[in-house]
Amino acid sequence: MDVATLGNMLNTAFVFSTALILAALGGIISERSGIVNIGLEGLMTAGAFAAAVSAFHAQEAGYGSASPWIGMFAGALFGVLFALIHAVATITFRADQVVSGIVINFIAAGSTLYLVKLLFEGAGETSLVDEVFHKVKIPFLSDIPIIGEGLFNSYPTTYLALILVGIVYYALYKTPFGLRLRSVGEHPSAADTVGIKVLRMRYTAVLLSGVLAGLGGATIAMTTTGTFSHNTISGQGFIALAAVIFGKWNPLGALGAALFFGFAQSINNVLQLFDFSSQIPSEFIYMLPYVLTILILVGAVGRSKAPSALGEPYFQGKR
Amino acid sequence: AKNNNNEGGASGSASPSASPSASASVSASPSASSDASAKDMKFAMVTDVGGVNDKSFNQSAWEGLQRLEKDTGASVKYLESKEATNYLTNINQFVRDKYDLTWGIGFLMVDAIKDAAAKNPDSKLAIIDNVVEAPNVASVTFAENEGAYLVGVVAGLTTKTNKIGFVGGIDIPVIKRFEVGFVAGVAAVNPDAKVTINYTGAFDKADLGKAAAASIYNDGADIIFHAAGGTGNGVFNEAKERFKAGKKVWVIGVDKDQSLEFGDDVTLTSMLKEVDEAVYRVSQEMIAGKFPAGVVTTLGLKDNAVGLPETSTKNVSKEILDKVEEYKAKIISGEITVPTAQ
């Protein structure tokens, strides 16, 4: 395999990974505060939908290349809207967090498609957005072998995701906010007794996860599909959830997990370029990313420790 | 509806090649006579799990029915299948509601149509892309390999890098026909060109299509023919992106004239598969009392049911199009037999 192929593979890996990274960051923030977020899939769906719709309208209204950014913004906003449902249910009404997450997935899938049908006269898909993101070469950096092509010639969303990894990492481990957030997920009553507003913290975290997962979904609409339909988001949210756990609830870990998964996906395309690939049943090639993920987990990572209070509703005087 | 009987009897042996009688009547009928009887008739279709907006045969079929409604005043309706169990129940919904003709759209409908037909001998059914041998079913299949051969000719003559790609959905007989015909067409005009085959394993994953296209283009190919439904959107997106970055690459679309949706910058041509036309015409025959019951119609180049769209002239040179015509004639005349499977 030559250097150019490797760079191209990496580049493709980033395309796959970007949305996963963003959604996984959302998952981390929420779960670090103690709220299980199995609704990432739904939040991404909401984000992708809002992005496709609003970018389309922005483009029609003549916003040009600002349209995908408007889409991203709308995606984040819509993600928050659905995250709010999750927050109210799990934090205020102490509903089971897994149940609520599954519900988010259901409602997001149903309502976005319903809205598409209302907004696009019965069509099951939004109209194609022409003004989507394009890869941006970063001067000089893009000349570095392998990672130049692999990373520094990527979508703005990829750069955004990587920057957000840094920001979330910093926020979690260096700021007062992060310290408090983590304490709320580990030992909410400890946080409570030092005057931290546990419920408010958790609301913030879940809403932020809506922003990030919404952005993740929007990324897919604004880079790969240009439209939204029932299968724009089909399983990425769950892969992102896996990345959260795989990455041990750490932004850098999740970045690694998401990249690994993206890379495994791109391997199977490269494989098909070789003549010997016709000897391998294509099904085995499709399986590859999933099998590799399991193998890595078995070989390297082992047990990961979730935040101690993950999944437990909190109320004062809880015993 | 009685005169269907002799036609049904005639096609006892459902040969894959089109029965001449069927194609003759197809070309004869489309006089839009919105007589009173048509207004009382009800036509329906059931989609496969792709849904009615799949940008592929389901959508095309629905467009055919919608045109029928406009032209004849007949009422039309569709039901989408969420999962495979719904094929039969959806078809039965129409059959039991005494629809005059119910279409099963797509390859996968075959068992459901067969079952419904056997249990409701008085009803009329039709299927696209597959064959059901029953006296009350009209089957319409396409010689995709013939059309694919022609776009193969275009690709073989257009490529500058002698590298060409094919992106398929899943490896099933229909899609295989596209692949085999395409590869044969390329080989006929440019034996040096290499065709990279990539089946993505899905008809609905644009991200997989995009990644597949990226790796094929990165490998030096300059043309990709896709037969992958929604997955193919990813192929177009990848090409558009490269175009905007200043690299000229081509996509050959499928089923419909995809230049209309994805623009002329990247769409070299498309391999038309006129499902809408077929649905429209067979339904018209039904109105005219000439439903091809029990007949298997294979629509190919000679029926103008597969082929290249008019818009091809924008990006394909006159010489190449002339070559295409040449090959088309040879296929119709039988001088060339396009393979259907490897």
Added chain:
Amino acid sequence: MNKLIKAFTKESAVVPFIAILLGLLLGAVIMLIGGYDPILAYKSLLEKVFGNPYDFGETLTAITPLIFTGLAVAFAFRTGLFNIGAEGQFIMGMTGATIIGVSVHLPWYIHAPLAVLVGAFFGGFWGMIAGYLKAARGVNEVITTIMLNWIALHLSNYIINDYLLEPGKGRSYMVDDSAAVTIGWLSRILDDARIHWGMFFAILAVIFYYVFLWKTKQGFELRVVGSNADAARYAGINVNKGIIKAMFISGTLAGLAGVFQVLGVFLNQAVSASPTGYGFDGIAVALLGGNTPIGVFLGAILFGTLSYGAAGMSFGADVPPEIIRIVIGSVIFFVAAPGIIRWFIKRTFGKKRKGEVI
């Protein structure tokens, strides 16, 4: 028996009831906003399900796999495991049944049971992989089951494509008649609806679920593992074996759902581009039913009825069937957060009282 009566008179029964009403109400509001007629829609839904014997029979057919996958997910939950992999286990169950149904030829009294058993085992084995990886290597089952879903999809496509394919059909050969578990006479009564023995097995599975978990030694062990793994270890229960066993049983239940879809409904297995959704619906059913036997059973009935009826809604009232997903979602939501319902009751009753005073 007393318990049963209690269950229906106490709040625990009132909550789901109100939840269903609220869910339907929400659906109606959304339909109104979209310009549809909710009354016609719900009428069409009911008509679709109860309007004629055929559709009623088909509704039963739609409910059956949901009972199995719902029980599968619930069973794992009871053992402290989150089985997102019912989907993959379902697919493997189909594949096992198809292999036996297509490739061996035996008298019916051996063939059908063998196909059922092998399919169930395939599903169980698929679940067991995740169980083993958790027990032996500590790999979180949430991840492995997600991955195994996709692996199952492609693996079974491979098996069909390369070994069982009927040329030109995009699916396996039809299974032998001797392997089918359809019930001809009942189908005939129900206007040719696809009725099969799976329905009775589904009811047996509900009973099994209850008896096994709450009445048997092994069930007790698994519940201890699920409730407090440390205490289980202390009590001399082999926790790792418990996890593997639980995932095996869970997978078997999900696998059976697939088995009966093949042997009772399709009689073949198609090459499939995407997951079927039964596994994920199973999660919803389990949660809807609070992981209790009766709950899962009723949850599956509700879920299946609404989903099947959705086609009627779009047929009779042109309402997009997606609405039903929103309805189901909100029903689960209201069941899961009884606080919302209590709040709702308080609000409405509170207002009434105020109104009376004025």
Added chain:
Amino acid sequence: MEQARTVVEMRNITKRFPGIVANDNVNFKLSKGEIHALLGENGAGKSTLMNILFGLYQPEEGEIFVNEQEVAIDGPNKAIKLGIGMVHQHFKLVHPFTVTENIILGSEPKKWLGLAVNKKLAYEQVGNLSKQYGLNVDPYARIDEISVGMQQRVEILKTLYRGADILIFDEPTAVLTPQEISELLVIMRNLVQQGKSIVLITHKLKEIMAIADTVTIVRRGKVIDSLPVAGTNPNQLAEKMVGREVSLKLDKKVAVLGDPVLEVKDLVVKGRSGLNALNETSFVLKRGEILGIAGVEGNGQSELIEALTGLRSVAAGSIRISGVEVAGESPRKISEAGISLIPEDRHKHGLVLDFPVRENMVLETYYQPQFNKNGFMDFDAIDEHATRLVKEFDVRTPTIMTEARALSGGNQQKAIIAREVDKNPDVLIAAQPTRGLDVGAIEFIHKRLVEQRNMGKAVLLVSYELEEILQLSDRIAVIYEGRIVGEVNPAETNDQELGLMMTDYKQPQGGSNIEQAD
């Protein structure tokens, strides 16, 4: 001590929980510079009262005055502002965090416009504070790496960091070693000298006598009495608290020794860190005796218990029960060989809290033929069994179908003891059997243990409370760094001597790593 000014007054406080009045018209007064003890049975309402003062609960009725001002304490934030700090019965520490992170949590020193925690300053401040009060805590250590005693000091630092003048200690000594207890008492005296006022909740009469100025006794939510400690005595206090006469002395006949039943020889067990937690430990336990294992927590006791019961693998050595080798066998095999365990952590190991009492009563015996027919549970037999045990051991539970979670701590412990004793084991291991229980419950449990010994059973008692060890044991083995370093006769020793053996024995120097940390 200067003339006492009232810093806290709680008037007519009533707090109800579903089905119970936890505080019933309670009056409570704390003077400046005093140590005020709160005494009462389990569930009397002590913690509730203090949680109200700290703003965690809101009372239904009553007023609170702090420094003679009426206040509404609507949350811990408000309490902290008023200078109230609380060290909780169950520590409120975030385990993966460092000492400093725990202390500054919620009032972090900041830099860069509040965008970052000023860690350097934080560590410095915590280090200084620790020095100022002589607490010797390593600011950089992670909570899950330090001892329970240290964790408690972190809790104290948390309150001091927030400038608390009124400190509430909720059962601070229940989890401490004797050494740590005496150090804590010194710290408390120190604090009072620096002008703080302290509320001390404890079940240990000795501590009250040793350090408190005033004691308030609560029973079933009501204040029974409030009196100066000088001029009272333990027996009187115990009586007031329980409402009947309690014998603080245990009647114990002379032991009648039988054959050896448990023989441990050269046992080596690896601890969590992979290092040897037990180093060639050997001892013998005979029928009819109680062998107390004395030692500072963390010297291999937990590992010893886990190895003896099959919960931890054995690296080398032998364990024989009535002559049968069981080292490395499964917990089930060992249980069947005749070992029963009253575990240290009743919530983690002892009970399945979500299960009804009846199922908890057969947690280890469910599979035996008397409860089990052809793989099916025999619930008639199980119910009968549970009903009998509940009665025999006076487990106060509404019904045998009640979830174990709903029982009070003392009754949970009684349920476990009932189950373990009823297994009729040859060897009964009791790990911390009375931790956190009130005198009444302790009396009950001690009687049961002695009864077992009198019946010819062998009892292995592992406890960090010297008093308990001294009172119950017929023989005491001292464990230090995974070895039995000595055996003494309880009649011929005292806490001083034991304490020395447990801590100073062959220990290099008095200092620990604490001093290096500064």
